[in-house]
Amino acid sequence: MANDDTVWPEELFLDLDRTGPIPLYFQVSSRLESAIRTGVIAPGARLENEIAIGQRLGLSRPTVRRAIQELVDKGLLVRRRGIGTQVVQGTVTRQVELTSLYEDLQSAHHEPGTHVIEHDIRPATDVVATSLGVTPGSDVVYMRRTRSTDGVTVAMLENYLPPEFSDITTAQLEERGLYQILRGRGVTIRIAQQKIGARRAHKEETELLEIDKGGPVLTMERVAFDSSGRAIEYGHHAYRPDMYSFETTLVAK
């Protein structure tokens, strides 16, 4: 038995709720995550082995393993067979998540704003029809918006949705993020395919985003699917590169 294992404050895990709807593995992993992020458990610290943790918390090994696996997948912990589990040394940053830009900006404690430039119903071009899985020429919902934070315009967003969303109002779009509106209608985005690139700003983007003439924009093209795998949204977005970038943490399997 190794004696240099980190032993975290007992209190951290003593009030697990076995009756409520929150899974035990999630209660453990989220508490462990905040302990790591706040530095209560230091980078490089070694955890006890899985069975010992299980005994300490009164949980079976698979449950403990699942909690640890969550944090391994987030890049906060590293497991090595024969060695043990350690807190990663490197800086900890947030994952790129499946949220809309509005929520990204919101959670970063800024004041997001939206302006709707166009919002109508129009026939689907071939590219749009293919992405959304509708027949070319059939009606789709189109919207073009700008997104600003603290008064500065950071992005221009063009989106296409299937016709069943034609009752979304312009006022709703100015108030909330698109994904928030969809969730309010019981539609949850589950999978998104994104392609990130760069190009010169178009004339209109130059004006709206206050970019120097011929300057660069960061672009993202996305198709999003709901829980049943049906395409819900196709969009291409242009971002002011000095105001926005994409951060990711990749974990190798």
Add this chain to the structure above:
Amino acid sequence: MANDDTVWPEELFLDLDRTGPIPLYFQVSSRLESAIRTGVIAPGARLENEIAIGQRLGLSRPTVRRAIQELVDKGLLVRRRGIGTQVVQGTVTRQVELTSLYEDLQSAHHEPGTHVIEHDIRPATDVVATSLGVTPGSDVVYMRRTRSTDGVTVAMLENYLPPEFSDITTAQLEERGLYQILRGRGVTIRIAQQKIGARRAHKEETELLEIDKGGPVLTMERVAFDSSGRAIEYGHHAYRPDMYSFETTLVAK
């Protein structure tokens, strides 16, 4: 019991190897994945329930669940409680993986080439020192390379490594990707933090990447860590945006 479940060809899973080193869940998930990608199992098709699959294959439910979970994480399958498991409708693309550009290009069936412009040992600037976790001013390995495919230069790469890698030769760098060299030395990259953005090309990039003057480049900044969580590589790269973009599939938890 539902009778409209997809039943795949029995042969697909009848030769599971229980003696070899390949986990059963991996054998099942990889076969299922290729069956989906080749269209043997159609988009939208429904799978049998997990217990039935287990009986069919002679596996326990947790093992079957894990195999399915692998494909859910890749965005190929969707699971809904009370409903079942279905193949996603949308187009299937490949995940952004933790590989170097060299291997990305290689696997896309192109001929990658590398040219080393600079390769030396120099004192670490504050940014580099912070990223690699070394003391500012101490020696680090520096390299600047261009990467080409089919004779066209697509990227300019600047990288910094800890001093223990000072014996990597320029010739090695021209032959193989950096990550391949590191793996050959027993160093495996496990976690990487990336930041993707855009800016105007610098003068030298304009020439090397044959970009119009003042044109855009796609940039990536990365810190990579090994299995123990130690920083192994810091780099910032510039890509020709008409030749390269980043594709990702995001799956919401």
Add this chain to the structure above:
DNA sequence: AAGTGGTCTAGACCACACA
């Protein structure tokens, strides 16, 4: 009411790293 995935248990054997 029946069927599904979501969670959890209490064990077991194995491969790998290290002293």
Add this chain to the structure above:
DNA sequence: GTGTGGTCTAGACCACTTA
């Protein structure tokens, strides 16, 4: 050899969806 994580089993109960 000892300790670790990696895999696997054979059950159990629950929550949710659909009929």
